[in-house]
Amino acid sequence: MTTQTPTRPRAAVASGITVKDRVIAVFPLLVLIVLVLLVLTQQPNFLSIASVRGLLESMAPILLLAIGQTFVILTGGIDLSFAVVSSLSTVLLALWLPDMGVGALILVPILACLTGVLTGTVVAFAQIPSFIVSLGAMGLWTGVALTLSSASTIRISAGYDVIGWVTDMRIGGLPVSALIAILLAIIISVAIRVLSRGRALHTMGLAENALLMSGNPTRAYRILAFALCGLFSGLAGVVLASSQYSGGPSLGDTLMLPAIAAVVIGGNAITGGVGGPLKTLVGALIIVVLRVGLNAIGIDPAYEQIIYGAVIIGAVVLTIDRSRLGIVK
Amino acid sequence: MSQSGPQVADSPATGTPSRASSPTPPDPTAPSGFARVRGLIGGGGPAVALVVLIAFFSIATPNFFSVSNASSLLSQLSILLVISIGLTFVILLGSLDLSVEGVMASSSLVFVLLAANDRNDLSLGFVALIAGVLTGSLFGLLNGVLHVYLKVPSFMVTLGTGAIGVGLATVLFGGRAPRLMDDGLRGLGFGNVGIFPKLALIAILVLIVALLVQKFTRVGRYGYAIGGDEPVVRLSGVNVERYKVLSFVLAGTGSGIAGVMAAMQLGVGDVSIGAGFQFTAITAVVLGGTALVGGIGGVGKTLVGAAIITVLANGLILLGVNPYVQISVQGLVIVVAVVATGWSLRKRVRAIK
Numbered sequence: 001m002t003t004q005t006p007t008r009p010r011a012a013v014a015s016g017i018t019v020k021d022r023v024i025a026v027f028p029l030l031v032l033i034v035l036v037l038l039v040l041t042q043q044p045n046f047l048s049i050a051s052v053r054g055l056l057e058s059m060a061p062i063l064l065l066a067i068g069q070t071f072v073i074l075t076g077g078i079d080l081s082f083a084v085v086s087s088l089s090t091v092l093l094a095l096w097l098p099d100m101g102v103g104a105l106i107l108v109p110i111l112a113c114l115t116g117v118l119t120g121t122v123v124a125f126a127q128i129p130s131f132i133v134s135l136g137a138m139g140l141w142t143g144v145a146l147t148l149s150s151a152s153t154i155r156i157s158a159g160y161d162v163i164g165w166v167t168d169m170r171i172g173g174l175p176v177s178a179l180i181a182i183l184l185a186i187i188i189s190v191a192i193r194v195l196s197r198g199r200a201l202h203t204m205g206l207a208e209n210a211l212l213m214s215g216n217p218t219r220a221y222r223i224l225a226f227a228l229c230g231l232f233s234g235l236a237g238v239v240l241a242s243s244q245y246s247g248g249p250s251l252g253d254t255l256m257l258p259a260i261a262a263v264v265i266g267g268n269a270i271t272g273g274v275g276g277p278l279k280t281l282v283g284a285l286i287i288v289v290l291r292v293g294l295n296a297i298g299i300d301p302a303y304e305q306i307i308y309g310a311v312i313i314g315a316v317v318l319t320i321d322r323s324r325l326g327i328v329k
Numbered sequence: 330m331s332q333s334g335p336q337v338a339d340s341p342a343t344g345t346p347s348r349a350s351s352p353t354p355p356d357p358t359a360p361s362g363f364a365r366v367r368g369l370i371g372g373g374g375p376a377v378a379l380v381v382l383i384a385f386f387s388i389a390t391p392n393f394f395s396v397s398n399a400s401s402l403l404s405q406l407s408i409l410l411v412i413s414i415g416l417t418f419v420i421l422l423g424s425l426d427l428s429v430e431g432v433m434a435s436s437s438l439v440f441v442l443l444a445a446n447d448r449n450d451l452s453l454g455f456v457a458l459i460a461g462v463l464t465g466s467l468f469g470l471l472n473g474v475l476h477v478y479l480k481v482p483s484f485m486v487t488l489g490t491g492a493i494g495v496g497l498a499t500v501l502f503g504g505r506a507p508r509l510m511d512d513g514l515r516g517l518g519f520g521n522v523g524i525f526p527k528l529a530l531i532a533i534l535v536l537i538v539a540l541l542v543q544k545f546t547r548v549g550r551y552g553y554a555i556g557g558d559e560p561v562v563r564l565s566g567v568n569v570e571r572y573k574v575l576s577f578v579l580a581g582t583g584s585g586i587a588g589v590m591a592a593m594q595l596g597v598g599d600v601s602i603g604a605g606f607q608f609t610a611i612t613a614v615v616l617g618g619t620a621l622v623g624g625i626g627g628v629g630k631t632l633v634g635a636a637i638i639t640v641l642a643n644g645l646i647l648l649g650v651n652p653y654v655q656i657s658v659q660g661l662v663i664v665v666a667v668v669a670t671g672w673s674l675r676k677r678v679r680a681i682k
Binding site for chain 1: 422423424425475476477479480481482483484485486488489490491492493494495496497499500502503608611612621623651653654655656657658659660661662663664667668671672675
């Protein structure tokens with residue numbers, strides 16, 4: 001019986017699919033296509049290689065952050081510290097690259113992963129809502145990043161070659177950073193389908209108690225989700241440091257809202273259990289096309305924040321599964 | 330659950346510091362004056378910590394215990410206190426408001442742009458002040474309605490509305506900070522009366538009103554009960570939705586007042602006028618003894634929490650400690666405080682999001 005558990009929720013979900021679920025499943029893709037068509041009417045050369053390259057370059061760090069966040073949101077939690085961890089990663093890279101070279105490139109994502117392990121461990125063992133723990137973590141790592149960098153941007157000159165390829169390298173004219181991020185999204189999606197425990201995080205979001213009762217290490221799963229989030233935040237930090245030629249204590253902070261918006265607008269339910277990295281990929285594409293599109297139709301970039309806020313609330317309102325919420329706090 | 334909501338609601342002022350650490354129930358007989366104060370600000374931990382901190386910094390630094398530093402302490406405390414007081418009403422529900430910085434930005438700009446300023450020809454005087462505060466209330470109303478009626482977790486709603494607030498402020502800001510030219514309005518919040526900063530007088534006024542609201546109005550009393558055990562309150566026929574929305578309106582109003590106060594103090598409206606306050610305010614509320622799970626705490630306790638944060642920030646700077654370390658410490662404080670209050674409530678089989 002125990003070995004069957006991961007497949008059971010899938011069956012339960014399959015039988016319970018409603019029209020609304022189907023609409024939500026294809027809606028983000030439709031939004032993306034409509035957005036692209038709209039932008040094309042304003043900018044006929046929008047799908048030229050140069051334009052797409054710029055689009056993908058700006059998408060890479062957002063997508064990496066958003067994929068990381070997807071793991072946590074699948075379990076029904078949220079990690080508010082992820083953007084700050086990416087900022088901290090850029091600072092650590094800037095400090096360590098000159099001396100350590102490749103070592104820094106390996107060490108920084110590992111440390112970022114460990115920040116996730118820490119957050120996940122506190123959430124899992126103290127049984128505290130993840131948004132509070134990660135809010136605290138956000139303050140902790142902001143302070144660390146500010147202290148290490150003396151609150152200033154550190155330019156990376158010596159040792160830049162180690163991360164320079166992330167920005168400079170092109171495959172078929174497209175930036176390698178975005179291609180790697182997209183490839184990761186695809187690999188993870190395949191892993192979720194193929195691996196016997198691939199849907200463990202989905203099940204965490206849908207029926208954690210059932211998972212626990214059937215003998216699964218739910219604490220380990222939860223910590224794993226946060227660890228992956230930390231790891232991807234670290235990778236986003238590498239991309240950011242590479243594209244900005246520097247490390248800064250708040251370099252990645254502004255990506256927090258677009259990244260969360262990408263996750264929820266892609267159709268990942270904030271209540272957990274529904275979604276995956278491919279949905280997040282669609283969400284990230286929507287966010288960057290939206291940004292370019294607003295520019296194209298002449299809307300002031302000042303309105304960007306308002307749109308992120310509205311998108312987050314709107315997407316959550318649409319995708320949230322109210323039947324599984326008791327008291328909403 | 331050892332304590333149900335209504336019991337907590339009956340004795341907010343006499344105070345139950347924490348479910349875990351107070352095995353003896355509060356004395357039901359009429360408390361003495363001292364006990365009354367103790368109940369209000371929360372006896373024990375936080376108050377003692379505040380006194381110890383003040384004593385420590387007075388000895389450790391020559392400049393801490395002086396009239397001029399007391400005045401600057403009060404001034405630093407004022408805006409934080411007003412935000413934290415508003416936030417207390419929401420945290421008592423077990424919810425959270427993450428829109429503080431965005432709301433402050435919007436309300437400061439609405440206030441400055443409607444008062445005499447160097448951007449446009451408007452000069453609405455007190456109407457501008459009220460409009461600035463009401464901007465905050467409206468954001469609170471939006472938060473409450475979205476959270477309560479669309480059943481979206483409050484931190485998610487307020488993350489979104491906070492971004493909307495920053496966006497709105499960015500649009501109003503238009504590239505250059507508008508200056509407040511109405512000397513009458515500026516004078517309300519800038520400068521001192523004797524050694525008392527005017528901002529502190531406003532904060533005291535807000536504190537008194539908040540204490541009255543907490544003790545004598547339904548939104549104040551039901552807040553405890555809803556945070557303690559919402560289903561029971563609902564079953565007893567209380568319109569839970571209404572009082573939850575009202576609590577969010579109170580929090581938004583607090584941020585609105587804080588935005589206007591900051592604009593008076595600095596003489597400009599600014600997008601980043603609330604930067605850093607969100608985090609500090611949550612820490613202040615939690616440090617004071619209001620539990621993030623809801624149902625326990627109060628405005629008086631928040632005063633102590635905000636005072637601890639302010640004394641700590643001021644004293645550590647006088648000692649020459651790197652101010653950025655304080656942000657880290659605040660982050661740790663939030664987590665440790667929540668872990669400590671929640672540790673005994675852990676269950677072996679429990680799904681926590």
